[in-house]
Amino acid sequence: MITLEEIKQYFGEECKTFPEVTEVNDRLSEKTKYILYEIGLPSYSGYGGDYITLDRLQVINNRYLKYGTRKGDLAHYSECIDMFTSEIVFNLNYEGDNDEYHVLNTDLESSLKYVYVYVRFRAEIKIPQTFGEYYKNHSQYAKELKRQLLQINDDVKNETWANLIEEMDLGVI
Known part of the structure; x- marks a missing residue:
């Protein structure tokens, strides 16, 4: 936690x-x-x-x-x-x-925790060894980020965070 x-x-x-x-x-x-x-x-x-x-x-x-x-x-x-x-x-x-x-x-607590997970995910998570290059495997990255955010709460299913995950999944970002 x-x-x-x-x-x-x-x-x-x-x-x-x-x-x-x-x-x-x-x-x-x-x-x-x-x-x-x-x-x-x-x-x-x-x-x-x-x-x-x-x-x-x-x-x-x-x-x-x-x-x-x-x-x-x-x-x-x-x-x-x-x-x-x-x-x-x-x-x-x-x-x-x-x-x-x-x-x-x-x-605010959930928001701060989401920002923390997102920033760490982008900066530190060493998953290229597991998932491969991001642009070829963006769906797996999206699923992993969503999994980590769901450990906090269900906010990732709504509006902005859901859009982020969707765009990652589609390879837009």
């Missing part, structure tokens, strides 16, 4: 903690506050680009707590905690009026 402390150690200084946002603390779980203020969140390269952890949390529409963005989309992309549901959501808003948020994970 993956621990939060293991994740913090793996990412090291990349795990940024945030100054406390006291006006919303009563709407966050103890685990979420622990991750935001003690463990931290990393910036990383992932599906769709480079994801950047902000220096400060931002409250949006009194519902979303923005903690991250995507390089190249700083003004348009938001990764947030939905303070009503605890889900991790994103919004890509080029038009300036898009209030549609899409679910990434069921909670």
